[in-house]
Amino acid sequence: KLAMSGVEEISDESVEVKEGEEFDVEAEDHLRDDFLLDPTRYIFYRDRKEWADLEPVPQDDGPNPVVKIAYSEKFSDVYDYFRALLKNDERSERAFALTSEAIELNAANYTVWHYRRVLLQALSKDLREEMRYITAIIEEQPKNYQVWHHRRMVVEWLNDPSEELEFIADILSQDAKNYHAWQHRQWVIQEYKLWDDELDFVENLLEEDVRNNSAWNQRHFVISHTSGFSDAMEREIQYCLYQIKKAPNNESAWNYLKGILQPLGLSAQPGLLERVLELKQTHCSPYLLAFLFDCYEDALENSKENVAEEEQQKTLKKALEICQLLAQEDTIRKEYWLFLGRSLKNKHGKLNNYTFELCVIHPELEII
Amino acid sequence: MAEEESQFEEFEQIDFLRDRHVRFFQRTLQVLPERYASLETTRLTIIFFALSGLDVLDALDVIDRNTMIEWIYSLQVLPTEDQVNLSRCGFRGSSHIGIPYSTKGPGVLHPYDSGHVAMTYTGLCSLLILGDDLSRVNKQACLAGLRALQLEDGSFYAVPEGSENDIRFIYCAASICYMLDDWSGMDIQKAIEYIRGSLSYDNGFGQGAGRESHGGWTYCAIASLCLMGRLEEALSQRELDRIRRWCIMRQQSGFQGRPNKPVDTCYSFWVGATLELLDVFQYTNFDKNRSFILSTQDRLVGGFAKWPDSHPDPLHAYLGLCGLSLIGEPSLRKVHPALNITQRAFQHVQQLQQTWRDSTGSCSRHLWG
Numbered sequence: 001k002l003a004m005s006g007v008e009e010i011s012d013e014s015v016e017v018k019e020g021e022e023f024d025v026e027a028e029d030h031l032r033d034d035f036l037l038d039p040t041r042y043i044f045y046r047d048r049k050e051w052a053d054l055e056p057v058p059q060d061d062g063p064n065p066v067v068k069i070a071y072s073e074k075f076s077d078v079y080d081y082f083r084a085l086l087k088n089d090e091r092s093e094r095a096f097a098l099t100s101e102a103i104e105l106n107a108a109n110y111t112v113w114h115y116r117r118v119l120l121q122a123l124s125k126d127l128r129e130e131m132r133y134i135t136a137i138i139e140e141q142p143k144n145y146q147v148w149h150h151r152r153m154v155v156e157w158l159n160d161p162s163e164e165l166e167f168i169a170d171i172l173s174q175d176a177k178n179y180h181a182w183q184h185r186q187w188v189i190q191e192y193k194l195w196d197d198e199l200d201f202v203e204n205l206l207e208e209d210v211r212n213n214s215a216w217n218q219r220h221f222v223i224s225h226t227s228g229f230s231d232a233m234e235r236e237i238q239y240c241l242y243q244i245k246k247a248p249n250n251e252s253a254w255n256y257l258k259g260i261l262q263p264l265g266l267s268a269q270p271g272l273l274e275r276v277l278e279l280k281q282t283h284c285s286p287y288l289l290a291f292l293f294d295c296y297e298d299a300l301e302n303s304k305e306n307v308a309e310e311e312q313q314k315t316l317k318k319a320l321e322i323c324q325l326l327a328q329e330d331t332i333r334k335e336y337w338l339f340l341g342r343s344l345k346n347k348h349g350k351l352n353n354y355t356f357e358l359c360v361i362h363p364e365l366e367i368i
Numbered sequence: 369m370a371e372e373e374s375q376f377e378e379f380e381q382i383d384f385l386r387d388r389h390v391r392f393f394q395r396t397l398q399v400l401p402e403r404y405a406s407l408e409t410t411r412l413t414i415i416f417f418a419l420s421g422l423d424v425l426d427a428l429d430v431i432d433r434n435t436m437i438e439w440i441y442s443l444q445v446l447p448t449e450d451q452v453n454l455s456r457c458g459f460r461g462s463s464h465i466g467i468p469y470s471t472k473g474p475g476v477l478h479p480y481d482s483g484h485v486a487m488t489y490t491g492l493c494s495l496l497i498l499g500d501d502l503s504r505v506n507k508q509a510c511l512a513g514l515r516a517l518q519l520e521d522g523s524f525y526a527v528p529e530g531s532e533n534d535i536r537f538i539y540c541a542a543s544i545c546y547m548l549d550d551w552s553g554m555d556i557q558k559a560i561e562y563i564r565g566s567l568s569y570d571n572g573f574g575q576g577a578g579r580e581s582h583g584g585w586t587y588c589a590i591a592s593l594c595l596m597g598r599l600e601e602a603l604s605q606r607e608l609d610r611i612r613r614w615c616i617m618r619q620q621s622g623f624q625g626r627p628n629k630p631v632d633t634c635y636s637f638w639v640g641a642t643l644e645l646l647d648v649f650q651y652t653n654f655d656k657n658r659s660f661i662l663s664t665q666d667r668l669v670g671g672f673a674k675w676p677d678s679h680p681d682p683l684h685a686y687l688g689l690c691g692l693s694l695i696g697e698p699s700l701r702k703v704h705p706a707l708n709i710t711q712r713a714f715q716h717v718q719q720l721q722q723t724w725r726d727s728t729g730s731c732s733r734h735l736w737g
Contacts, residue, residue: 057466058466059462059463059464059466060463060466060467060468060469061439061442061462061463061469062438062439062442062469062471063469064432064435064438064439065439066397066411066415066435066436066439066440067396067397067398067400067407067411067414067415067418068398068399068400069399069400069401069402069404069405069407069408069411070399070400070401070402071402071405072402075402075405079464083464083465083466084466086465086466086478086479086480087466087478087479089479089480105405106405106406106408107406108406108407108408108409108410109408109409109464110409110526110527110531111409111464111465111480114480114527114529114530115480145531145532148532149531149532177626177629179575179579179580179582182579182580183575183576183579186578186579190578211628212628213580213626213627213628213629214580214626217568217570217574217579217580217581220568220569221578224569224578225578250628251617251627251628252627252628255569255570255627256569256570258570259568259569259570259571260569262569262610290613301606331653332619332620332621332653332656333616333617333619333651333652333653334653335650335651335652335653336616336648336651336652339648339651
């Protein structure tokens, strides 16, 4: 578990408070309900004869505890006995059963999960049953690191990934961008070579939501590990342009297009610039414009020696016009686009500065 | 300065409620209700958020430093007499294992007691924020514990018993080595390879190779390289420009963590600080960023939440402040973007390291502990 819980998944699992509750110290009223109303009422571990041999171990924060969590009697009792088991490294059924209770109270306690794994092996527990258990827990708490790690360990011990793709698909059907789920999916596919149906899976998800960035990432993952991008390049470009026409303001599609072309150079792909310029008329977006800028920049960076300086300067002019357009269209990033223009000009500009200053400040002026 | 003041006068209606945030962190440091149980093993990180938050607010005077320092030291996993647990040393997140309270060694042998890399990182930060000189930190033990966590691929586990491994813990490791001024705690080259391997096709960083690019992991990657002093060695100018682009595209009003996801206060720091480290934060839109962060401010209890009309928590409260500090909110201390502590605390680190260097003269850093 990490200090940097800011990243969404960790913040959801470890730091978020239940909605609708104020920041105050709670009363322990739920325990009273158990005691008085429930016929199979809850008995503290400290009152159970089968546990009388164990001395409970309280938490010890010293004279001045900091960030102390006010546990109920029930919570403290369970964990006092957990700590006792841990100290003796007891390997028993009762210990295993207690880990389930401890997990229910705090599924983020990585020590409990580790101890449970020790017991699973020491007691030769039924791992299929453990799979059912962990499936249920992940369904309840899909943004917890410990539960996914536990599942991975059990799958490894069983050496059986056969349930994984379906299970993860189910979790993704509830939250199609769950980072843990995608990570686990990538691990299973890579470890057990389950590539065959993944591209179809990705395409279905993109049908449901073409803006699902996780699905676009998975697309790249699958293709790069299977066919690679050389033969598939034209098909992938087509796929991107098709999706862009359906949803022009989709950063994910444009990032993918740029990403697959980048290794060879954006200006290396014949006819691409023209296709994008065409799209600019009807399906423009800041992403399209940025893509054009990047094409022009790539052309300038990779100019062969026989490219005339005049040709270069024309490309530069087009790039700077795009920057101006972006500064107008993508206003939140105005300063950045102007900065990019200045940088490009400084790097590649050869005509006298005055001309280009005019170009940048007064876009309606034409270059003579 | 006058210019900054008039710029902020315009935003009177979204005012920054400093005193509420001070009280929010004070309460955090006292008692939390049981529904915060999932934070038990990470309590030391919560202390870090509160202490660093108070530091950013220039309000550390409201807490009892010595009390805090003692409690943090009680979380150190020290070597036992025979040092058999050396590879498990560092700091715990809390007392949840049940080790009796103690602020000095030798360590107590316990089958399941070990440090956690994120707790060692935030423990050291917290001590430094409180002005401690780390003289009671067993640095060699911490570094031994750290070495035991690094895998062949360059990433780190969180704990020696095993856990998930990824770029987050590389950042923790780099911060630890940086603060202790001792890079024997990690294989830098392997860590750099893992970081490079995490660079996605879209020029952000994922948690590991092949994974979706994400603002938090991008911060971990860039901040780690900066702390190691290897940013320009590890990444070409072209790569850096592309990373800048990925980061700056995250701004929608505040910042999002991934393309096509909602904005969230904490990314004003993760992505903002990354942009600052890459020298282009100045080109972001400060007004929109500020407006968004303040829209997540809880006017009643203080703190910040990830979204407007959501409940605040210590992490978003701290990172919201850091996000505001990056854009120069008056009354907030400046934050060191790579180490994620105030510049004031950072200066203390530098002075401390100078005294270490002076006292050992030209001796190898490895030899003292």
